[in-house]
Amino acid sequence: MSARVLVGVKRVIDYAVKIRVKPDRTGVVTDGVKHSMNPFCEIAVEEAVKLKEKKLVKEVVAVSCGPQQVQETIRTALAMGADRGIHVEVSGKDYETLGPLQVSKIFAALAKKEQADLIILGKQAIDDDCNQTGQMTAALLDWPQGTFASEVTLEADKLKVVREIDGGLETIKINLPAVVTADLRLNTPRYATLPNIMKAKKKKITNVKPADLGVDVSSRLEVLKVEKLKEAGRI
Amino acid sequence: MFPACRYSLQARRCVGALKAVQAEHVAPQVCSTRSSSSTLSRITTHYSVYPRDKDPRWEGVEMERFADEADVVIVGGGPAGLSAAIRLKQLASQHEKELRVCVVEKASQIGAHTLSGACLEPTALSELIPDWKERGAPLNTPVTEDKFSILTEKYRIPVPILPGLPMNNHGNYLVRLGHFVRWLGEQAEELGVELYPGYAASEVLFHEDGSVKGIATNDVGIAKDGSPKDVFERGMELHAKVTLFGEGCHGHLAKQLYKQFNLRGNCEPQTYAIGLKELWVIDEKKWCPGRTEHSVGWPLNRNTYGGSFLYHLNEGEPLVALGFVVGLDYTNPYLSPFREFQRWKHHPSIMSTLEGGNRIAYGARALNEGGFQSIPKLTFPGGMLIGCSPGFMNVPKIKGTHTAMKSGMLAAESAFSKITDENLQSETAGLYIPEYEEAFKKSWIWKELYSVRNIRPSFHNYFGLYGGMVYTGIFYWILRGKEPWTLKHNGLDADQLKPAKDCTPIEYPKPDGKISFDLLSSVALSGTNHEHDQPFCPAETQSFSCVYEYVPLETGDGMRLQINAQNCVHCKTCDIKDPSQNINWVVPEGSGGPAYNGM
Numbered sequence: 001m002s003a004r005v006l007v008g009v010k011r012v013i014d015y016a017v018k019i020r021v022k023p024d025r026t027g028v029v030t031d032g033v034k035h036s037m038n039p040f041c042e043i044a045v046e047e048a049v050k051l052k053e054k055k056l057v058k059e060v061v062a063v064s065c066g067p068q069q070v071q072e073t074i075r076t077a078l079a080m081g082a083d084r085g086i087h088v089e090v091s092g093k094d095y096e097t098l099g100p101l102q103v104s105k106i107f108a109a110l111a112k113k114e115q116a117d118l119i120i121l122g123k124q125a126i127d128d129d130c131n132q133t134g135q136m137t138a139a140l141l142d143w144p145q146g147t148f149a150s151e152v153t154l155e156a157d158k159l160k161v162v163r164e165i166d167g168g169l170e171t172i173k174i175n176l177p178a179v180v181t182a183d184l185r186l187n188t189p190r191y192a193t194l195p196n197i198m199k200a201k202k203k204k205i206t207n208v209k210p211a212d213l214g215v216d217v218s219s220r221l222e223v224l225k226v227e228k229l230k231e232a233g234r235i
Numbered sequence: 236m237f238p239a240c241r242y243s244l245q246a247r248r249c250v251g252a253l254k255a256v257q258a259e260h261v262a263p264q265v266c267s268t269r270s271s272s273s274t275l276s277r278i279t280t281h282y283s284v285y286p287r288d289k290d291p292r293w294e295g296v297e298m299e300r301f302a303d304e305a306d307v308v309i310v311g312g313g314p315a316g317l318s319a320a321i322r323l324k325q326l327a328s329q330h331e332k333e334l335r336v337c338v339v340e341k342a343s344q345i346g347a348h349t350l351s352g353a354c355l356e357p358t359a360l361s362e363l364i365p366d367w368k369e370r371g372a373p374l375n376t377p378v379t380e381d382k383f384s385i386l387t388e389k390y391r392i393p394v395p396i397l398p399g400l401p402m403n404n405h406g407n408y409l410v411r412l413g414h415f416v417r418w419l420g421e422q423a424e425e426l427g428v429e430l431y432p433g434y435a436a437s438e439v440l441f442h443e444d445g446s447v448k449g450i451a452t453n454d455v456g457i458a459k460d461g462s463p464k465d466v467f468e469r470g471m472e473l474h475a476k477v478t479l480f481g482e483g484c485h486g487h488l489a490k491q492l493y494k495q496f497n498l499r500g501n502c503e504p505q506t507y508a509i510g511l512k513e514l515w516v517i518d519e520k521k522w523c524p525g526r527t528e529h530s531v532g533w534p535l536n537r538n539t540y541g542g543s544f545l546y547h548l549n550e551g552e553p554l555v556a557l558g559f560v561v562g563l564d565y566t567n568p569y570l571s572p573f574r575e576f577q578r579w580k581h582h583p584s585i586m587s588t589l590e591g592g593n594r595i596a597y598g599a600r601a602l603n604e605g606g607f608q609s610i611p612k613l614t615f616p617g618g619m620l621i622g623c624s625p626g627f628m629n630v631p632k633i634k635g636t637h638t639a640m641k642s643g644m645l646a647a648e649s650a651f652s653k654i655t656d657e658n659l660q661s662e663t664a665g666l667y668i669p670e671y672e673e674a675f676k677k678s679w680i681w682k683e684l685y686s687v688r689n690i691r692p693s694f695h696n697y698f699g700l701y702g703g704m705v706y707t708g709i710f711y712w713i714l715r716g717k718e719p720w721t722l723k724h725n726g727l728d729a730d731q732l733k734p735a736k737d738c739t740p741i742e743y744p745k746p747d748g749k750i751s752f753d754l755l756s757s758v759a760l761s762g763t764n765h766e767h768d769q770p771f772c773p774a775e776t777q778s779f780s781c782v783y784e785y786v787p788l789e790t791g792d793g794m795r796l797q798i799n800a801q802n803c804v805h806c807k808t809c810d811i812k813d814p815s816q817n818i819n820w821v822v823p824e825g826s827g828g829p830a831y832n833g834m
Contacts, residue, residue, distance in 0.1 A: 014343075016764030017830050020595055023552055025515075032414060033764065034343055034830035191455045191824075194303040194339075194434045194471040 003057040003117040003176070005048045006110060007082065008042040008103070009064045011073040012127040025225045027096065037073050042189040043078075044182040047152060049061040049081035049190075056154045057118065059083050065103055066092025067091035071205060078200035079192035085205035086110065090217055097219035099128070102210075104136035108212035111141055112224060116160075116177065123148055134181035135177050144174035148183040242752040246270050246289055274630055280461030280674070280770040281821060294460040300451060305335040305429075306654055308449055310436040310488060312340030313349060314636050315414075315421040315622025316481035317428075318363055324426035326651045336428045337473055339452060341805075343437035343826035345420035348768050348805060350512055350600040350834040351636065352403055352556060353412040354378065354527060359640035372418055376409040376549040379525030384584075386533040391584045401631035401687060404527050405509045409546045409832035411556070412636065433826035439495075439618075440472060446665030447617025447834040450488070451475035452683065455824045459768050462487075477650050477666045481622040481643060484601045485807040487820050489624045496615040504727045505605040505626055506691075507811050508541065508759035511576045512558035512599070512834060513757075517592035523656050524549030529633075534578045537699035539565045540604075540691070541572075543579055544633070555588065556834075562604060563812050567738040569730065572598075574743040577751035581744070597757040597834050599806045607688035613672050617665020619646045627680055627686035631690045631707065639682045645674045677766060682797070687718030692724055732814050758802050761799045762830030765801045765823050772800065772809075772820050783809065 013019065016035040022029055037045075048060040062077035064070040065088040074085035088106055090098055111119055124131035138145035146152070146161030150169070153160040163170045164183050190198075210217045264328055279285075286291040309316045320336050327334040342348035357374065360367050367374070381404045385392045396403050424430055437453035449472060460566035466767035469493060480489055493499045518772065524547050531542040540562030548554045553831040559576035603609070603626035610627070613620050621642045628635030649671040653659060661667065675681060710718050725731065745755045782802050805828045810820040 013272050014762070014764075014830060017762045032346075032417070032832040034347055034832070036343070188466055190466050192469050193455070193468045194431060194452050195303070197431065197434075198303065 001163065004059045004061065004114060004119060005051065005057050005118045006107065006114060006116040007041075007045050007048045007060060007062050007077065008107060008119070008121040008133070009045060009062055009066065009073050009077050010038040010125050011035050011066055012120070012125055015039065015126055021226055021228045025227060026223065027226050033053075035069070035073075035176045037076055038122050038125045038127075040126075040182055040184070041077075042122075043186050044120040044122050045077045045080050046083060046187045046189040047149075047180075047182055048118075051152075051154065052081065052083075055062055060216040061086060061089065061114060062105070062114070063107055064097060065090050065210075067097055073195065074205055075200050076192050078203045078205075079196040080190055082203075084203055086114075087205050087207050088213075089207055089209050094200045094217050097221065097223075098129045098217060099219060099221065100132035100136055101163070102215065102217045104133050105215045106210055106213060106217075107133070107137045109215055110208075111120060111137075111177070115215065118177060119143075119179045121179070121181050121193065123183050134179050138179040141177075141179070142178050143179055145179045145181070146172060146174055147181040149180050150183050150185045152180055152186070239640055246393055253374075260764070267382065269336075273729040279772065280459065281772065282461070282770075283447050283819070283821065285461060290461065293417070296463050296467065298469060300469050300472045301591050302474060305337045305473060305475050307334065307336045307650060308475035309338045309481060310334065310447065311481035311483060311622070311624070312338045312342070312420060312430060312432060312452055313343045313416060313483055313484070313622060314419065315624075315639040315642070315643040316340075316479065317345075317416065317423050318359070318640040319429040319481065319634070319647040320423045321419070321426060322644045322647035323361060324423070324428055324440060325597060326648065327655075328426070330651075330655065332655050334651075335488075336425070338430050339434045339436050339450065339473065339832070340429060340430070340432045340700040340724055341822055341825050342828060343433045343830065345430060346417035346833070347432075347830050348414075348828055349413040350510070350831055352510075352512070352546060352558060352633065353409050353410050353415075353636060354544075354546065354634060355410045355415070356406075356632075356634055356637040357408060359637040359644065363640060363644055370422065373414045373550075374410055375409040376525055376535065376547075378404040378407050378409060378527050380527060381405070382525065382526070382528045384528070384530045384532075386530045386579075386582055386584070389583065391582075392532075397712065401629065401690070401711065402529060402633075409527065409556070411550065413831050414833040417833075424469075434471075435822035436482075436488060437470060437525060437822045439478075440474070442617070442664035444663050445616065446663035446667070447492075447615070449476050451476055451489050451603055453822055453824060457769055459770060461770055465769070466676045476654050477668060478609070478618040479643070479646055479650070480618060480624055481639075482624045484623045484626065485601050485811055485820075486624045487807075487822065489620060490810075492615065492618070492620070492820075493611060498612040498615065498620075500612075502611050502687060503605060503724050503757045504606045505603055505609040506724050506728055507563040507808075508560050508602045508604050508628055509563055509572050510558055510560045510602050511573060512556065512597070513594055514596035514626075514834065515555050515589060515592045515594050517553050517555055517588060519553045521588050521591075522553035523547050523553070531700055533582065534575050535561065536664050537701060539567075539570065540694050540700075543576075543585075544779075545556040545585065545821065551660065555592075557585075557589075559742065560602070561724050563601070564725055564731045565732045565742070566731050567770065568732050568735050569738055569740045571741075571743065573754060573757075574741075577746055578743060580750050587749060591766040593750065594760065596834060597752075597760040598829060598831050599804055599808075600809055601807045603628050603637065604691055605682040605724060606630055608692070608721060611677060611683070612828055614668050617664040619650070619668060619671050621646045627684060628688055629683055631711070638683070639676065641680050642675065645678060645680075646671050646690070649674055653684050659812070685709065687719070688716065689718065689722045692722035695722075695725055728811055729814050729816050757802070761804050762832075763804050763828060764830070765803065765827035767801050769824055772798075772818060 062082040151162035436450040439453040452470035563573035622639035627638035694703035696702040
């Protein structure tokens with residue numbers, strides 16, 4: 001099979017860290033705080049690598065958008081088994097306002113450029129909880145989508161996806177190329193072991209700017225304020 | 236023990252009482268576990284207690300490890316380890332040699348497990364990186380005000396800090412050591428050091444001749460019951476010509492090495508203290524960046540060694556770092572260093588600074604107090620000990636970072652010449668470098684530790700704290716430690732606890748949620764987390780993050796020991812203070828543990 005899979009990985013604040021709102025109320029403190037790969041993105045990478053191990057896809061490409069630090073996240077994906085990485089450079093103010101719409105435009109452009117057959121993303125990021133990027137990417141590309149996937153099976157050129165929905169489990173068959181977003185029970189991600197981290201250093205990460213892909217990352221949203229939630233039970 | 240016929244009636248009663256006490260110390264849950272093992276789970280499933288080659292669940296599991304070679308492997312990415320790495324690479328580029336230096340660190344990022352006051356003496360830093368200021372080292376707060384006081388329950392008695400006293404901080408910087416260590420990590424990476432945070436060294440590897448071959452990182456993917464999970468992966472072996480062990484205070488690999496090479500044969504056992512720390516954002520009006528305050532006295536009694544620190548940091552927002560240190564040789568089992576710390580914050584002079592402020596971080600770590608008398612042999616075939624692991628803290632100054640960094644640099648210098656010597660004929664496969672110990676004895680660390688060697692032991696007298704202060708005044712301030720005698724410590728910290736029935740319980744006030752807090756909410760602030768499905772440390776004692784607790788048995792009466800290993804902040808105090816010494820702290824899967832940010 002000659003399929004190429006694009007996997008999106010997002011660098012987010014680690015889930016165990018206690019979040020603190022910045023004194024100027026424009027956001028949360030991120031400087032020096034422990035970051036890690038979004039847990040749903042780990043599951044997405046694991047699924048892509050499993051497909052490669054079953055020889056159903058040829059190449060797994062890990063993609064992340066952000067400043068220099070996201071390269072660590074891409075390296076973790078490479079250590080888990082991705083073949084190469086793409087770092088879309090977005091920094092400063094643009095990074096602060098980067099949201100699902102801009103990211104999905106970037107992914108749509110990359111999918112066309114890299115001639116990807118499958119895009120696997122995490123269902124949502126644990127920092128913004130948007131749950132929009134997968135769906136928007138599919139819409140921009142006019143591709144079918146299998147979201148909240150708890151099981152993915154490749155059958156010839158069709159994808160059978162079992163989705164976790166409120167009513168239970170829904171099984172759908174979609175044509176490739178397609179977008180799949182990973183839910184919790186899809187798989188258990190493997191550890192990025194030290195020998196694999198060392199090997200990953202030799203794998204290639206290409207740098208790309210959004211402008212090179214023809215994407216405008218400016219946002220039409222303005223954050224007015226970020227506040228700490230008042231404790232429950234207190235007025 | 237002694238033949239019973241020699242005893243008088245009184246003596247026989249004493250011996251009987253002692254035996255009863257020994258039985259009391261064996262906590263009830265251990266007995267019940269042994270007798271009804273079917274109903275209660277084992278306390279630990281760690282492979283060091285239950286070997287895997289006899290376990291049927293491990294049959295057929297691939298146990299082969301991937302191995303790699305480096306010139307030098309450094310265990311621990313703290314001030315000592317990183318200074319050694321930087322020094323090695325500096326020498327390599329100076330002499331145009333190629334050197335592969337790998338640092339393994341159990342924290343998920345460099346600096347995440349670092350905790351210290353901290354008031355840094357920049358002597359070692361200026362030797363290592365003379366242009367540290369231009370390179371942006373985060374030493375942003377020079378000490379401007381230095382205060383020392385003795386506290387009573389309501390009052391504060393200031394003590395003048397005369398120049399020459401160890402606690403004089405002129406020329407030093409208040410730092411967030413985690414950020415400083417992170418900056419050191421960046422300097423190391425720029426020089427080409429391979430840093431591997433998130434990978435814990437869990438095993439020392441030996442050549443056939445007994446010298447150290449390197450280390451192995453821990454296996455991952457083992458379930459709580461000790462069986463392999465689907466994601467089981469064997470750790471990796473890193474072999475080196477020489478391995479530097481810089482695990483910090485009471486390192487678990489160092490503990491093995493002491494036994495293996497008998498490194499502690501000629502020194503006293505190490506004694507420790509526990510340091511608890513919080514970071515607060517306070518009211519701007521009360522903030523005086525550069526102010527350094529230390530206190531002794533209340534709430535500790537005069538025979539319990541300990542004291543507090545409160546540093547005003549200049550890092551953009553009105554931040555203070557404050558904490559409490561208690562010597563782990565305390566005798567009263569009712570004493571809780573955590574609660575003493577919370578209680579101390581209610582002293583009027585401290586409350587006035589904290590009122591209206593917000594606590595943003597908490598952490599705890601053991602520190603060593605043995606000083607000169609407890610320095611072990613530092614070098615053995617294939618390896619060397621650096622930093623707080625052997626223990627070079629200057630106790631009256633409460634500073635150990637500068638000596639740790641210097642020891643790393645000395646180790647690097649002695650190792651470099653031996654490693655790059657092409658004609659070297661080594662007797663052992665792992666290099667033995669006694670030059671390190673010789674250089675160490677000629678360095679300023681040795682002189683500094685020698686001059687303050689008697690200050691900490693001088694507290695072991697009837698007047699406790701006050702006797703110690705008088706001794707310091709006479710013998711250190713006037714005579715600079717030149718007295719010909721060396722006082723001894725009291726022995727192992729674990730042996731100091733008196734039976735509970737001989738001590739008065741201490742009534743601690745309830746935490747008020749504004750100035751003082753309970754343990755669980757403090758642990759949440761340390762950002763600590765571990766993969767929950769993994770085996771516990773083999774091991775009843777206290778922890779600074781609610782790891783060990785007694786919970787009522789589900790069946791009704793009696794209590795059982797519950798180990799909440801997920802809460803562990805890696806302070807190592809349980810391994811140190813446990814009276815029966817049956818707790819052996821081992822590393823969890825790498826990248827677990829606290830997530831300190833600039834502590």
